[in-house]
Amino acid sequence: MNGKQRLVRYSTAVGSLAFVGTAAGAVQDIPEQIVEGEPEGFAFEQIDLNGDGVENYTVHISNSSYGYSYLAITGQPTGNTDFPYNQIARFYDGGTYLAEQFDEGDLIDGSLDFSSGFTFIWNESFPLFEDFLEQRGFIGLRFDIPGESPHFACVEITVDDVTGNNARDLHILGGVFEDESDVPVECRGEAPPTVEPLAVPVNGLVFWLTALLAGGVMLYTGRRRRKQAA
Numbered sequence: 001m002n003g004k005q006r007l008v009r010y011s012t013a014v015g016s017l018a019f020v021g022t023a024a025g026a027v028q029d030i031p032e033q034i035v036e037g038e039p040e041g042f043a044f045e046q047i048d049l050n051g052d053g054v055e056n057y058t059v060h061i062s063n064s065s066y067g068y069s070y071l072a073i074t075g076q077p078t079g080n081t082d083f084p085y086n087q088i089a090r091f092y093d094g095g096t097y098l099a100e101q102f103d104e105g106d107l108i109d110g111s112l113d114f115s116s117g118f119t120f121i122w123n124e125s126f127p128l129f130e131d132f133l134e135q136r137g138f139i140g141l142r143f144d145i146p147g148e149s150p151h152f153a154c155v156e157i158t159v160d161d162v163t164g165n166n167a168r169d170l171h172i173l174g175g176v177f178e179d180e181s182d183v184p185v186e187c188r189g190e191a192p193p194t195v196e197p198l199a200v201p202v203n204g205l206v207f208w209l210t211a212l213l214a215g216g217v218m219l220y221t222g223r224r225r226r227k228q229a230a
Contacts, residue, residue, distance in 0.1 A: 027185060030155055030175040037061035037071070037167040046077040049143055049153060050177055056086045056143045060118075063167040070123040071159050071170055073099070075116030075143075085150035087114035089140035095127050096120060101137045102187050108140040108152045109184035122159040122168065132159045136173065138187045143177075153177035154187035 028050065035045045042062050046055040055077045062070050075086035089100045089112040099121045100112065121139070123129040131137060141153040155175035162171045178185040 026178055026180045026183065027176050028179050030153060030172070030177055032174050033172040034162060035059045035061065035170040035172075036163050036165060037063050037169050039063060039165055039167040040065060044078075047172070049141065049155075050145070050151075052145065054083075054144075054146060055080070056083065057088075057141075059170050061168060061170065068125055069168065070125070071121045071168060072118050072123075073121060074118055083144035083146075084116070085142050085144045087116045087142045087150075088119045089114055089142075090119045093127055096123075098123075098127075098129050099132070099139050101131045102140055102154060103138065104187050106138065106140075106154070106187045107184050108142075108154045108187065110142075110152075110182070112140055114140075114142050121157070121170070132157055133168075134158065134160050138175070140187075141177075145179075145181075149181040151178055151181055152183065152185045154185055156187075 030049060031051055033047060035043075035047065037043050038061070040063060042060070044058055044060045046058050048054060049056040056075075058074045058077050060070075060072045060074070062068060073088055075088055076083065077086075089102075089108065090097045091100050091113060092098075097115065097117060097119045099119050102108070120129050122131075122133050132139075136156055136158050138154050138156050141155060142150045143153060145151055153175060154177075156173040158171050158173065159168055160171060161167060162169050176185055176188060
């Protein structure tokens with residue numbers, strides 16, 4: 001390695017120190033939640049997807065010994081029509097609307113078919129829909145944050161008797177959402193770690209940058225002097 005290469009590497013190191021930690025990830029975690037169904041009957045619960053105190057969705061669960069059992073979700077909480085973008089990615093199978101199932105790595109964005117209407121996540125009657133029954137899968141959501149345009153989320157769920165109450169429950173295992181509006185989000189179980197800003201005071205940072213640059217110049221100058229002496 002010659003003196004010029006050493007100087008270039010010092011400059012690269014200086015640039016790294018100057019910019020590490022300035023980028024902050026916009027992907028945020030969605031907390032685990034359980035919506036508990038009634039062993040025999042109907043239950044519904046409004047959920048706050050991102051933990052900001054605003055309820056985004058209503059979960060509907062029917063557990064019936066007569067065979068009419070289902071779990072569905074709507075995008076506008078009961079009595080609240082202020083958030084038109086609280087929606088679910090879904091498809092129409094010719095008889096009703098079913099939640100689209102996604103895999104890890106899939107992208108949730110505006111190209112999907114979203115609606116706030118009644119959407120089955122599990123249905124044991126016609127049409128039989130068991131994609132999320134006793135197995136994990138991802139659903140795609142688009143939701144409002146007050147004062148902003150819609151945000152995309154990918155949520156990992158399962159439908160199971162997770163509380164031991166002899167009824168089907170909705171278990172939100174977690175997920176991620178994009179806190180910048182209209183930006184797609186990739187399905188994964190948890191958000192990537194946020195890069196923290198470099199914890200060096202401004203005066204200290206200037207000192208170390210100056211020292212690194214000075215060291216590079218000294219190496220390069222010393223190399224040239226040795227060549228001239230030879």
